[in-house]
Each structure stands twice: as structure tokens, then as C-alpha cells.
Amino acid sequence: MYSFEFERPTTIDDAVAALSRSGAQVIAGGQTLIPTLKNRLASPDVLVSLGAISELRGISVSSGSVVVGAATTHAEVAHSAAEAFPALSGLANNIGDPAVRNRGTVGGSIANNDPSACYPAAALATGATIITNSRRIAADDFFLGIFETALDEDELITSVEFPIPAAANYQKFEQPASRFALVGAFVSRFDTCVRVAITGAADSGVFRWSEAEKALTASFSPDSLAGLSVEADDMISDVHGSQAYRTNLVAVMTRRAVAAC
Amino acid sequence: MATVHMVVNGREVSGEVEGRTLLSDFLRNGLKLTGTHIGCDTSQCGACVVHVNGKAIKSCTMFALEASDSTVTTIEGMANEDGSLGIVQQAFQDHHGLQCGFCTPGMVMSAAALLSENLTPGEAEIRDYLEGNICRCTGYQNIVKAIQGAAEELAA
Structure with missing residues (x-):
């Protein structure tokens, strides 16, 4: 893989500032991006890691919805949403393999919008809201085509709000x-x-x-x-x-x- | 280059790495812990599985800098303090859970992660948990037996 500068901010604001640098790209769990980098299909100048930003992690459950921090792993969703939203938990628990689920994140999956990924289906079918550092985007307006979303270059998903269906x-x-x-x-x-x-x-x-x-x-x-x-x-x-x-x-x-x- | 610090197998370590240095490369080349194997280098085979903060991850698909200030356990850390084989390792030997042995470090680390979550896994649960660990000798039958044996030993 080509060389790049690695930044590991600890706050969302610092991450957004780092993303405004030329050639900067976010890395969340890296389970898609690292293989992509190895194949030289991407060559960012700067990688901005979300791994040290604690405010991006965690799940909160209210009566009508589950809000998942963007850097929450599939394993954490599988565990923490099991009671409130079993279909979402089951989806998370069936992605890749256990080691991949310990690294891959909800925000990464949704931002990448792989045409075969699972989370985009959950977001669209529940009418989820994608929450970024600057706005709230309805799932219906978010997924624009394969590997293409409504996100701006220096915009960061901070959480995803999934309404809980009956x-x-x-x-x-x-x-x-x-x-x-x-x-x-x-x-x-x-x-x-x-x-x-x-x-x-x-x-x-x-x-x-x-x-x-x-x-x-x-x-x-x-x-x-x-x-x-x-x-x-x-x-x-x-x-x-x-x-x-x-x-x-x-x-x-x-x-x-x-x-x- | 940047300096990375972590605790590996109970020992505080640090080293100079590039942004693109993978955790697997840092462990093998930086720390000379060559028990962690690199099979496919594409996060499919699982030979490189280690624990970061207690969770099994594929070290070929994580940058060393992502493990900054983490606690890492590799296959070398699974042995007892006197150097004898730990319970999961011993179970693999007792049940002939390896043939060529290349996949074994990852198998043992995945097995230990499973047993830390579930001390009484059924065969289906074991096979499901090993979805990301590939043995090309196809020795799965005895790998499953070894993990069941280790589970019994740990529960005893």
C-alpha cells in the first residue's frame, strides 16, 4: 500500500478539521478500507482514524428508537441491541466473522454504501436518520448509488438513529x-x-x-x-x-x- | 514515522512505525513475535488473529497505530508463565487439533476469545465462531474437539 500520514484525533471537531486537509480520508474499522489500500485502489494522503473518539461509540435505546454511535462495532450492536431491536442485532451478528465484527463499524458500512452491505438495508427499511457533524439526513435521501452517498467530502457521520418497527x-x-x-x-x-x-x-x-x-x-x-x-x-x-x-x-x-x- | 506504545503479552513495548504499518507487521518484524502468522493478508484466513483489549481481531487488517495504548495478546501470551502450554494450546495438542500448524495460532486465539464469552459452546457455536479461521489441512473435526476439551478443562 502507498504511504500516508496517520492522524488519530480524540474529538469530532478535531476529526472534521483533519478531514478538511487535502487528500484526507476517514478510516473507521478499516475492514473494507485496509484491503482497498493494500490493493492500491485508494491512495489517501492523510488517513483520519476515528478509533480514539469515544463520543462516536455506544448505543442508546429509547422507547421508539435505537441510536448507534458511528464508530460502534458490529459486535457491540449485536450485543446491545439484542433486546430492543432483535432484527438489527441479528443483522449485525451475521456480518463477516467474529474478528471482523470486532472492528467493522456501523458508520463505516453506511458511509461506504457497498451495494452488498447489510446496514444500508436496515437504514432504508426503518427510515433511519443519518446524523452527521453538521446535519440530519433521512436514509431515503442518503444512499445515492453504489459507493455513493449524500455525504460531503469533509462531513462525518456521528450516529445513526434507527426507529424500532413493531x-x-x-x-x-x-x-x-x-x-x-x-x-x-x-x-x-x-x-x-x-x-x-x-x-x-x-x-x-x-x-x-x-x-x-x-x-x-x-x-x-x-x-x-x-x-x-x-x-x-x-x-x-x-x-x-x-x-x-x-x-x-x-x-x-x-x-x-x-x-x- | 510515529512512536507506538502498547502492552503486549503483559509487557510494555514501543516502536517506530509508519502510518501504514499493520499490527501484524509490528508484532512480527518490530517485536519479533513471529507466532502470529500471515496467511492471506486479506483478512480472510484468520491465521493472524490476536486479541486487542480482549477482543479477537485480524492483525493484518488493523494498523499498529490503531492499537496505540491498547492491551494486546498474541499466541506467545497464551503459554503459562513457566513456558508450558496454556489450557487451550494443550487441548489442541491433546486432541490433535493441528496438522501443518500454520493456522493454529489464529485458531487458538479465536478459540480463547470464544471461551471467554461462552464457556459451554456447542459444536454449532464453535463452528460458527471459527467462520473466519481457515484450516487448509481441513482439520476442523479435531479443532472442534480441542475447543470442547479446553472448555471442559476451563469449567472444571
Whole structure:
């Protein structure tokens, strides 16, 4: 990997100041970024570590939501959200492997917006709010395309607020080598609506399956999804699965998630 | 270059590292603790697993500077003070939980992390926990037995 300067601020303000330097980039848990750096697919001049900023870590649970600090690890989410929001805890507990879960963070996953990552589906399906050092961004406005978000260059996610649905479930069909979602479906049932977010499947990244949402809002049952399908032309086709395969998986995983709610 | 301080296997250490120096490189080249193995260097194989502040992590996918002021335990730190094998290490020997031995340091560190969280893991829990540790001799059967043996020993 190319050389860079390493900064390890202890406050959010210092991190934001460091990020305004030319060629600066954030590193959270580094479970995606370090392999990327090794492959020389990124070459920042300055890496700004979030590892020493204690105010970015931790989980607070209130009656209606779970607020997760951006630098909270998947293992901590799996542990601390287990009671208040089991679907989110389960999602966190099924990312990568135990050692990866001890380093990878919620903020890192959401800021990276990998088209096969799990957290973007949870954020979109719960109508989460992405809180940065300067503003609050609705998940619906945050994920703009694969590896692309509404974040500005020197903007930092500080926490993510997940509303807790009345019922929710996440089903992931794993790509067996990477453990990323070949297709993942997160279903949230709220009192007045249902939200369905799909990851891993589409060329444009995580998306809401609005047709399924309408059908499930009318009647929350796997049978409501009968005959519904996403547009195959919008799906990813690669060595792991064709468009037709992913199109089918979207329907299957969504049905399973509804059945498990 | 920057100076990094940490406590490794109970000993305070420091060294000069670059920003890009991986923890695995600092342990092996800086501290000459070559028990931590580097198999894939892509955070898949788990041969490089060590504990940072009690948590299992892949040391090839963490910068040394990220471990500043942390407590690190490597496979060398799993032995007893007199140099004899610790309980988990001994269980791997007793149950033939290794063949070529390359993956063993990571296996032992992951096993110890699991047992620190759960002293009575079932076979499925053990296999699930070892998802990020790959043994290319495919000796998983005896690795699982070794961890079950270590669990019994620790509970006794």
C-alpha cells in the first residue's frame, strides 16, 4: 500500500478539521478500507482514524428508537441491541466473522454504501436518520448509488438513529466466500406502513421495493407478495448470480423475512 | 514515522512505525513475535488473529497505530508463565487439533476469545465462531474437539 500520514484525533471537531486537509480520508474499522489500500485502489494522503473518539461509540435505546454511535462495532450492536431491536442485532451478528465484527463499524458500512452491505438495508427499511457533524439526513435521501452517498467530502457521520418497527426481520442470502449479501431483504412493519429494502441485488445499490411495500401495507402476509417481482433489467449480473437468479432471490428473501416477522 | 506504545503479552513495548504499518507487521518484524502468522493478508484466513483489549481481531487488517495504548495478546501470551502450554494450546495438542500448524495460532486465539464469552459452546457455536479461521489441512473435526476439551478443562 502507498504511504500516508496517520492522524488519530480524540474529538469530532478535531476529526472534521483533519478531514478538511487535502487528500484526507476517514478510516473507521478499516475492514473494507485496509484491503482497498493494500490493493492500491485508494491512495489517501492523510488517513483520519476515528478509533480514539469515544463520543462516536455506544448505543442508546429509547422507547421508539435505537441510536448507534458511528464508530460502534458490529459486535457491540449485536450485543446491545439484542433486546430492543432483535432484527438489527441479528443483522449485525451475521456480518463477516467474529474478528471482523470486532472492528467493522456501523458508520463505516453506511458511509461506504457497498451495494452488498447489510446496514444500508436496515437504514432504508426503518427510515433511519443519518446524523452527521453538521446535519440530519433521512436514509431515503442518503444512499445515492453504489459507493455513493449524500455525504460531503469533509462531513462525518456521528450516529445513526434507527426507529424500532413493531416487527422486523432481515434475511440474507450469503455469498459464501465473502459473507456479503448476494441478496438481502429487510422488512419493517410499522403501525401505518411497511417498508422493504433490498441490498446486494440492484445495479444502483440498495433500494426500496415499493410494490411489495404497498401489497404488504394492505395485507401483511407472504401471500401478498405472490406474483410480484422486481425489474430483472435493474439487477446485477455477475459470476455469483445472473439477473434472473437475483430477481428470484429478491422475492424469496422478502417472503422469508415477512414470514419471520 | 510515529512512536507506538502498547502492552503486549503483559509487557510494555514501543516502536517506530509508519502510518501504514499493520499490527501484524509490528508484532512480527518490530517485536519479533513471529507466532502470529500471515496467511492471506486479506483478512480472510484468520491465521493472524490476536486479541486487542480482549477482543479477537485480524492483525493484518488493523494498523499498529490503531492499537496505540491498547492491551494486546498474541499466541506467545497464551503459554503459562513457566513456558508450558496454556489450557487451550494443550487441548489442541491433546486432541490433535493441528496438522501443518500454520493456522493454529489464529485458531487458538479465536478459540480463547470464544471461551471467554461462552464457556459451554456447542459444536454449532464453535463452528460458527471459527467462520473466519481457515484450516487448509481441513482439520476442523479435531479443532472442534480441542475447543470442547479446553472448555471442559476451563469449567472444571
